[in-house]
Amino acid sequence: xxxxxxxxxxxxxxxxxxxxxxxxxxxxxxxxxxxxxxxxxxxxxxxxxxxxxxxxxxxxxxxxxxxxxxxxxxxxxxxxxxxxxxxxxxxxxxxxxxxxxxxxxxxxxxxxxxxxxxxxxxxxxxxxxxxxxxxxxxxxxxxxxxxxxxxxxxxxxxxxxxxxxxxxxxxxxxxxxxxxxxxxxxxxxxxxxxxxxxxxxxxxxxxxxxxxxxxxxxxxxxxxxxxxxxxxxxxxxxxxxxxxxxxxxxxxxxxxxxxxxxxxxxxxxxxxxxxxxxxxxxxxxxxxxxxxxxxxxxxxxxxxxxxxxxxxxxxxxxxxxxxxxxxxxxxxxxxxxxxxxxxxxxxxxxxxxxxxxxxxxxxxxxxxxxxxxxxxxxxxxxxxxxxxxxxxxxxxxxxxxxxxxxxxxx
DNA sequence: TCTGGGGTCCTAGGACCC
DNA sequence: TCTGGGGTCCTAGGACCC
Numbered sequence: 001x002x003x004x005x006x007x008x009x010x011x012x013x014x015x016x017x018x019x020x021x022x023x024x025x026x027x028x029x030x031x032x033x034x035x036x037x038x039x040x041x042x043x044x045x046x047x048x049x050x051x052x053x054x055x056x057x058x059x060x061x062x063x064x065x066x067x068x069x070x071x072x073x074x075x076x077x078x079x080x081x082x083x084x085x086x087x088x089x090x091x092x093x094x095x096x097x098x099x100x101x102x103x104x105x106x107x108x109x110x111x112x113x114x115x116x117x118x119x120x121x122x123x124x125x126x127x128x129x130x131x132x133x134x135x136x137x138x139x140x141x142x143x144x145x146x147x148x149x150x151x152x153x154x155x156x157x158x159x160x161x162x163x164x165x166x167x168x169x170x171x172x173x174x175x176x177x178x179x180x181x182x183x184x185x186x187x188x189x190x191x192x193x194x195x196x197x198x199x200x201x202x203x204x205x206x207x208x209x210x211x212x213x214x215x216x217x218x219x220x221x222x223x224x225x226x227x228x229x230x231x232x233x234x235x236x237x238x239x240x241x242x243x244x245x246x247x248x249x250x251x252x253x254x255x256x257x258x259x260x261x262x263x264x265x266x267x268x269x270x271x272x273x274x275x276x277x278x279x280x281x282x283x284x285x286x287x288x289x290x291x292x293x294x295x296x297x298x299x300x301x302x303x304x305x306x307x308x309x310x311x312x313x314x315x316x317x318x319x320x321x322x323x324x325x326x327x328x329x330x331x332x333x334x335x336x337x338x339x340x341x342x343x344x345x346x347x348x349x350x351x352x353x354x355x356x357x358x359x360x361x362x363x364x365x366x367x368x369x370x371x372x373x374x375x376x377x378x379x380x381x382x383x384x385x386x387x388x389x390x391x392x393x394x395x396x397x398x399x400x401x402x403x404x405x406x407x408x409x410x
Numbered sequence: 411t412c413t414g415g416g417g418t419c420c421t422a423g424g425a426c427c428c
Numbered sequence: 429t430c431t432g433g434g435g436t437c438c439t440a441g442g443a444c445c446c
Contacts, residue, residue: 036414043414043415044413044414044415046414058411060411060413060414060446061413062411062412062413062414063414064411064412065411065412066411104445104446105445105446106446107446195445196443196444196445197444198443198445199443199444200442200443200444201444229421230421249418251417251418251445251446265417265418266416266417267417269415269416270414270415270416271415272413272414272415305439307439315413317442318441319440319441320439320440321438321439321440323438323439353414357417360438
């Protein structure tokens with residue numbers, strides 16, 4: 001095995017949410033389609049068809065802006081259950097070719113193709129790279145033929161280079177960056193194309209006159225250090241195509257249900273609203289507490305740290321955290337969150353967002369939970385939710401307030 | 411471009427212990 | 429009582445990703 005051969009593949013499903021929607025409604029084909037919310041409504045674009053992109057729509061943009069740019073586009077709220085299923089199906093196809101697969105997100109997978117050049121060699125292949133390129137083309141072809149979903153892939157000697165290559169390969173392409181060709185491939189690209197450089201770093205680089213990755217590579221260390229800190233060397237190397245070949249950890253993003261035993265670093269839920277009266281704010285907090293606790297219990301985990309996040313209407317965002325003996329009990333976390341809220345809400349300004357996060361998990365000792373009164377109640381609630389869904393059962397503090405809200409609005 | 415919701419990782423300062 | 433340095437944990441905020 002040549003250590004520096006291009007064997008890391010990044011496989012990406014093109015305009016994934018839009019592509020899935022088109023499977024269920026073929027009339028969406030060849031039209032500008034935007035997934036993320038109803039026309040003119042709140043929310044942001046999570047996926048836009050190429051026809052919509054041609055009108056200036058970009059993912060991450062507010063739905064309202066997208067509506068202005070593409071008033072005749074078809075806007076869809078999205079159906080995550082479907083997306084999860086097709087994501088799993090695409091992964092199953094990839095696993096027929098290599099067991100070394102990691103899902104980086106719902107529409108992106110990394111594959112370690114080391115060894116595939118021997119396993120899949122065919123006499124027509126001019127060299128090992130050609131074999132890899134052909135095999136990856138077969139994978140994207142199978143995803144297209146069996147699922148009806150377009151996919152692209154980049155193959156390179158490192159993970160960041162493969163990621164950039166998959167972007168360059170779109171749509172429906174496969175791009176292999178040969179060993180030694182990395183720096184020249186990256187040099188003309190805008191800095192933003194490199195994973196790890198976001199809008200803030202992009203702006204700071206531009207202020208220093210650095211627009212392309214080629215310029216970034218040549219920039220003196222004291223120009224980059226204020227922007228990237230200890231990551232400077234890693235970023236500079238990535239800009240030359242050098243980086244890890246480790247596939248990284250599996251990201252369980254976007255799962256509709258929390259699988260038992262699957263480890264995550266944090267569980268959070270948040271809600272944004274236009275503006276709410278304080279009494280309603282408490283109902284929202286109750287609901288958020290219940291939801292994160294429920295999700296933690298489903299995973300069999302207890303959290304030691306509880307964090308409350310609050311965003312005012314002027315977008316100032318603050319948070320307070322508290323570390324306690326591990327718990328996943330609604331009542332306990334309710335009390336903690338309400339304490340945190342009282343210490344956090346120092347301004348009289350309207351609240352735009354509230355979020356509750358659990359972290360620093362310990363595995364649940366189920367026996368303990370059974371002996372606690374509130375624990376028994378949680379178990380009863382969870383059983384009902386197992387049958388009827390999360391909203392079937394709520395704590396009194398949540399239901400009283402939300403029903404009084406309904407009465408008021410009725 | 412006035413900006414959702416779920417995550418991960420990094421940094422910097424302070425408390426506390428030895 | 430004061431001083432130093434290292435290690436670890438906690439907290440708050442921010443950048444980034446999809």
